Amino acid sequence: xxxxxxxxxxxxxxxxxxxxxxxxxxxxxxxxxxxxxxxxxxxxxxxxxxxxxxxxxxxxxxxxxxxxxxxxxxxxxxxxxxxxxxxxxxxxxxxxxxxxxxxxxxxxxxxxxxxxxxxxxxxxxxxxxxxxxxxxxxxxxxxxxxxxxxxxxxxxxxxxxxxxxxxxxxxxxxxxxxxxxxxxxxxxxxxxxxxxxxxxxxxxxxxxxxxxxxxxxxxxxxxxxxxxxxxxxxxxxxxxxxxxxxxxxxxxxxxxxxxxxxxxxxxxxxxxxxxxxxxxxxxxxxxxxxxxxxxxxxxx
Numbered sequence: 001x002x003x004x005x006x007x008x009x010x011x012x013x014x015x016x017x018x019x020x021x022x023x024x025x026x027x028x029x030x031x032x033x034x035x036x037x038x039x040x041x042x043x044x045x046x047x048x049x050x051x052x053x054x055x056x057x058x059x060x061x062x063x064x065x066x067x068x069x070x071x072x073x074x075x076x077x078x079x080x081x082x083x084x085x086x087x088x089x090x091x092x093x094x095x096x097x098x099x100x101x102x103x104x105x106x107x108x109x110x111x112x113x114x115x116x117x118x119x120x121x122x123x124x125x126x127x128x129x130x131x132x133x134x135x136x137x138x139x140x141x142x143x144x145x146x147x148x149x150x151x152x153x154x155x156x157x158x159x160x161x162x163x164x165x166x167x168x169x170x171x172x173x174x175x176x177x178x179x180x181x182x183x184x185x186x187x188x189x190x191x192x193x194x195x196x197x198x199x200x201x202x203x204x205x206x207x208x209x210x211x212x213x214x215x216x217x218x219x220x221x222x223x224x225x226x227x228x229x230x231x232x233x234x235x236x237x238x239x240x241x242x243x244x245x246x247x248x249x250x251x252x253x254x255x256x257x258x259x260x261x262x263x264x265x266x267x268x269x270x271x272x273x274x275x276x277x278x279x280x281x282x283x284x285x286x287x288x289x290x291x292x293x294x295x296x297x298x299x300x
Contacts, residue, residue, distance in 0.1 A: 001294070002032045004055035006046075006062070006077070008069040009037040015185055017216065018061055022091075025140050025286040026059075038062070038069035046073035050080060057297065058088040060110070064102045078109045087111050089297050091135060095120045096214075097207035107131070112300045114293065116214040118235055133296045136239065137216040138289035139223035141281065143189045146225045149270045154178050154195040156229075156259060159188060160217065163205040172252050175259045192224030196269060197262055199255075200230040222246070222280040227273035229259065239284065245276040 003026055007018035019035075026033045034053050036042060042049065050058075058080060063069050081088045088110045092103045095117045103120075104127050107113050114135035115121065124132040157178040158170065170177060177199065180191050192198060198221030202212035212233040221228040222245075230236065232248040240246040247262065249255040262269045282288075 001057060002034075002053065002055045004034050004036060004049065004053060004058045006036045006038060006058060006060040006073070008039045008061070008063065009035060010039050011068065017185075020143060020185060021138060021140050021216075021286050022059075022061070022290065024142070025290055028142070029287055029291060036073075038072045041071040046076040050076070050086070055086055057294070058086055060088070060090045061093065062090050062106065062109075063093075064106060074109060081109060081111055087297065089113065092116070094204065094206075094213065096211050097204060097209065099123060104129070112297045118238070131300060133293070133300055135289070135293045135296070136214055136284075137219050138284050138286045139216070139219045139280070140286040141223060143186075144193055144223045144225070145189075146277075147193050149196065149225065149273065150266075152194050152196045152226070154180075154191065155263060156197040156199065157191065157195045158199045158201070159183075159191055159195070159220075165203055165205050165210065166201050169201060169252060169255075173256045173259075175256050175263075177259075188220075189224070192220055192226060195221070195224060195226045196266075196273070197229050197259065198224070198226040199259075200228065202231040202233045219280060219284045222273070222276040222284070225273060225277050227262065227269050228276055229255075229262070231255075240276060240279055243272075245272065245279045247272065 005023050008016055009019055010016055023033060023035050036049055062072050077088055080086050089112045090110045091114050095103050095115045099120055107129050112131045114133045116136045118134050121132050157180055159180045162181050200215055200217040202215055203210045204213060212231060218230055228246040230246060230248055232250045242248050247258055249258055
């Protein structure tokens with residue numbers, strides 16, 4: 001299939017997840033993929049790319065944020081959608097908190113859209129959209145070099161940007177957690193593989209209501225062979241068996257209690273991490289997730 005992948009190639013100056021988790025695995029699946037960078041554009045206009053490349057599918061991750069991606073070709077995509085010539089698709093990222101001010105207003109630009117939040121499907125349908133599929137985050141196993149569990153040197157770590165709410169959370173707990181931020185994507189792969197217990201906090205500081213949401217880290221931690229210890233988010237049970245493949249928590253005290261137990265019981269930690277890794281390989285690896293997504297797009 002010829003796919004015109006339309007997304008920001010970089011974020012904060014580094015190659016973004018669209019490159020590692022979408023573009024490269026789509027190529028690995030055998031698709032002919034053209035990357036249109038919504039940050040810098042390319043040497044052709046978007047319309048010229050469509051006319052010369054003649055894609056079977058336009059696969060987008062549009063943000064609606066000109067500060068992140070100033071070259072997003074909204075009107076060109078709408079024109080292509082309305083023409084009926086090429087199927088157009090958008091992968092929405094933050095529907096927990098961006099549904100009302102972005103997703104439901106942008107959905108009509110595409111033939112098909114996805115949401116990472118199953119509960120939002122009803123909202124889309126109430127707003128007149130029947131072109132919605134559920135497609136969650138994933139991780140590309142090609143970049144995770146699995147290590148023996150006992151050789152991992154990070155006992156428990158959070159890998160990500162230290163937002164105010166995250167910093168406040170960890171400041172209130174005495175768990176000896178390693179905080180890793182400001183690292184490259186390649187270093188992120190390495191550190192996930194070097195971590196026994198990887199922690200995920202599910203709130204986004206950009207959300208004024210601080211609701212939990214599905215995060216890519218939920219899949220990156222098991223991809224590295226670590227135990228995923230995540231702040232609970234409704235619907236997580238669809239992706240992992242709680243207390244068997246992952247560990248969840250809802251409060252600071254619950255996090256501290258469970259983290260300290262796991263640190264004192266490495267055999268338990270190792271067993272759960274292995275179960276989570278097996279589930280990741282079966283369902284949440286990028287090429288598996290994207291194959292399913294493309295099939296669902298074609299059937300919608």
